[in-house]
Amino acid sequence: MSFAFRSLLMRDLRLAARSGGSAFLALAFFALMATLVPLGVGADLHLLARVAAGVLWVGAVLAALLSLDRLFQGDFDDGSLDLIALSPLSLEEVALAKFLAHWLSTGLPLTLLSPLLALFFGLSPLGTEMLVLSLLIGTPAVSAVGAIGASLTLSLKRGGLILPLLILPLLTPVVIFGAGAVSTALDGLANGALGLLAAFSVAAVLLSPFVTAACVRLNLAG
Amino acid sequence: MFRYANPAQFMRLSGLLLPWVSILAVIALAIGLFLGFRVPPDYQQGMTVTIMFVHVPAAIVAESAYALIAVASIFSLVWRHPLADTAARAAAPLGAMFTALGLITGSLWGRPMWGAYWVWDARLTSFLLLLFLYLGYIALWNALEDETRAARAAAILALVGAVNLPVIKFSVDWWNTLHQGESILSGQIAPVFLWPLLTMALGYVLLFVALWLVRIRTEIVNRRARSLMQRGEAA
Numbered sequence: 122m123s124f125a126f127r128s129l130l131m132r133d134l135r136l137a138a139r140s141g142g143s144a145f146l147a148l149a150f151f152a153l154m155a156t157l158v159p160l161g162v163g164a165d166l167h168l169l170a171r172v173a174a175g176v177l178w179v180g181a182v183l184a185a186l187l188s189l190d191r192l193f194q195g196d197f198d199d200g201s202l203d204l205i206a207l208s209p210l211s212l213e214e215v216a217l218a219k220f221l222a223h224w225l226s227t228g229l230p231l232t233l234l235s236p237l238l239a240l241f242f243g244l245s246p247l248g249t250e251m252l253v254l255s256l257l258i259g260t261p262a263v264s265a266v267g268a269i270g271a272s273l274t275l276s277l278k279r280g281g282l283i284l285p286l287l288i289l290p291l292l293t294p295v296v297i298f299g300a301g302a303v304s305t306a307l308d309g310l311a312n313g314a315l316g317l318l319a320a321f322s323v324a325a326v327l328l329s330p331f332v333t334a335a336c337v338r339l340n341l342a343g
Numbered sequence: 344m345f346r347y348a349n350p351a352q353f354m355r356l357s358g359l360l361l362p363w364v365s366i367l368a369v370i371a372l373a374i375g376l377f378l379g380f381r382v383p384p385d386y387q388q389g390m391t392v393t394i395m396f397v398h399v400p401a402a403i404v405a406e407s408a409y410a411l412i413a414v415a416s417i418f419s420l421v422w423r424h425p426l427a428d429t430a431a432r433a434a435a436p437l438g439a440m441f442t443a444l445g446l447i448t449g450s451l452w453g454r455p456m457w458g459a460y461w462v463w464d465a466r467l468t469s470f471l472l473l474l475f476l477y478l479g480y481i482a483l484w485n486a487l488e489d490e491t492r493a494a495r496a497a498a499i500l501a502l503v504g505a506v507n508l509p510v511i512k513f514s515v516d517w518w519n520t521l522h523q524g525e526s527i528l529s530g531q532i533a534p535v536f537l538w539p540l541l542t543m544a545l546g547y548v549l550l551f552v553a554l555w556l557v558r559i560r561t562e563i564v565n566r567r568a569r570s571l572m573q574r575g576e577a578a
Contacts, residue, residue, distance in 0.1 A: 148382060269503060273496045283482045287500065290475040290507075293468070332503060339495040 125210045126218050133222030136195075141274040142293035143188025147227040148234055150187055154180040166243035173242035174252055174303035178296050181231045181256055185263045186288075188227060190281035192195065192219055193337065202275075204340055212334035220268035228260030251306040255318060259299040263321040265329035266291050272336035294321050348425045350378040350563045357556045365553045371546030378539035385536075395427070396539050399527075400547035401445035402470065406508060408438030408551060409473060412480070413505040416498035428494035431501065433558035434483055437551055439477035446471065455519055465514035466522035469507060476504040 124128075137143045158176045159169055196202040205215055235256055239249040272286035277283070298321065301314035375396065385392035415431035418424040449461045449467070461467065483500055487493035515524045527531045532540070 143407055274486070275499060276489075276492065283479070283486050286475070286482055287479045290479065291470045291503065293472060297468075332499060336496060336499055338490060339499075 123210070123214075125208055126214055129205065129210065129218040130213065130222050133219060134226055137188070137226035143191070143223070144226040144230060147184040147187055148230055149182040151180050151231050151234060152238060154183070155241050159241055169242040170244050170248070173239055173244040174255075175296075176242070177235055177238060177252060178256070178259075178300045181235070181260060182263055182289075182292055182296060184231055185223075185227045185260065185267060186285055188223070189267040189271045189288075190232075190274065190284050192223060193270040193275040194271070197275050197340070202337070203341065206337070212337050213330040216268055216272070216330040216333035216337065220264040220333070223267070224261050224264040228256075228264050229296065230261055232256040241254060245307065247326065248303050248307050249314075251303045251312075255299040255302040255315060258315070258319050259295045262295050262318075262325040265290060265322075265325040266295075266332045267295050268273075268329055270338065272333045272340070275337070276340050294318075350426070350566075352451060353426060354560060354563060357560055360555060361556050362562075364549055364556065365560070368546055368553050371549055375543035375546050377406055378542060382539060388456065391452065391455045392536065394448055395432040395536070396543045398445060398448040398452055400544040401441050401448060403544055404547045404551050405438055405445050405470075405473060406511060407548070408434050408441060409477070409501075409505070410508060412438065412501050413508075416501040419494060420496045420502075424499055428498070429559055429562050430555075431497070432494075433562060434555055435477055435481050435484070437554055437558070439481065440549065442470065442474045442477060448475065454576050455475060464516035464520040464522055466511065466520050469511040469514050473511060474506055476507060479558035480504070522571055 125191040155177060158172075158180075161187055162168065162172070184203065193202060196205065206212060208215075210218070232253060235252055236249050239252055266288050267284075270284045270293075273287060274281075274284050297320065300312045302318060305312050305314050379393050379396040412431045412434050415424075415427045415434070418427035419431065446467075449470075452458050453462070480497055480500055484493050484497050487496055508542050514520060515522055518534065527537070527540070
């Protein structure tokens with residue numbers, strides 16, 4: 122990791138950790154969602170345990186989504202993105218640093234909070250273990266694909282409105298296989314879903330910097 | 344391909360083609376419907392098999408339209424073909440409508456066949472995703488004000504979403520789906536059903552092409568009108 126990469130990463134992490142930043146907001150949203158769903162669905166713990174994986178996965182994706190539109194937009198608006206683009210870092214490395222920072226400030230904390238929230242649903246220890254593992258593997262993909270959407274909409278004032286429309290269809294395999302991994306484990310079957318989730322995550326994390334950089338370039342050039 | 348990048352050339356060629364494509368579309372659809380209503384009842388499905396003649400062609404056009412948008416996006420990004428962006432943008436609402444039509448007719452067919460208007464099997468889910476991909480694509484075009492930026496961004500989005508196309512196509516092979524597997528190319532469909540199906544498919548494709556040409560021509564005329572107005576204001 123070059124010094125420039127590390128500085129950009131630390132800068133984004135510091136911004137996210139501040140009061141106006143995304144880290145706390147995502148955790149709060151996640152916790153609130155995990156509170157509202159049992160209140161809406163009813164207190165039957167058997168039912169809740171069956172839906173826990175899906176609900177928590179959807180909650181994690183939506184919570185991560187909250188701060189995605191500001192991934193590039195803040196820097197674009199005040200001109201820092203132009204300066205960052207002129208730095209020794211390639212735009213691909215910039216994209217990587219940015220979505221890595223996003224994952225470290227939202228995806229990873231969400232993963233760490235999830236066992237506590239799984240308690241609200243009465244999910245078994247095996248299920249919780251699988252949930253944490255699937256979130257750990259899958260949330261980088263959410264940040265990676267989210268970065269693509271963020272770079273497409275970075276010049277929009279209210280780009281946050283169309284961002285979910287752009288990336289949620291692309292994130293459905295993550296939700297399907299992420300929640301599926303938990304239910305497969307609870308059924309005692311061999312876990313193909315986890316393997317497919319890992320494959321998708323690896324592909325997303327590796328390919329997203331190139332797509333994101335292309336989108337940032339086209340927005341900066343205009 | 345690049346000869347028709349000149350809008351005037353394109354207008355001339357499409358002006359010649361359009362009446363023929365439209366007439367052929369109407370004829371094909373008429374013949375297809377006529378043949379379709381004359382098929383014997385299927386041994387399993389009875390007369391509801393005729394829903395196939397409106398459902399399958401819609402799905403074929405829906406996927407082909409997205410593939411068309413993906414190819415046009417490549418032309419736009421790699422070779423900077425001037426009309427590729429317009430062509431892609433024009434095709435998207437049509438593709439979205441055919442996707443919606445496929446979903447609705449499929450749902451109506453599912454109720455008598457499977458007992459359910461909707462199931463979350465792989466084919467249906469990926470086809471529903473196709474609709475959302477179309478809507479996102481259209482939304483992105485409308486959201487970005489700068490035309491060039493919008494064109495490039497939409498092209499990239501279309502290519503990212505193109506991953507869904509093989510998923511839809513092979514979903515019935517890769518997963519245990521309730522949806523019918525491959526029966527046209529594998530020759531498992533009886534000829535008495537195959538011919539109305541192919542005729543309707545041809546009719547749908549020609550209909551799509553006719554509407555698509557109309558939309559591209561309209562956009563070209565709109566652009567001319569806009570530049571004339573701007574020149575009028577400047578003068």
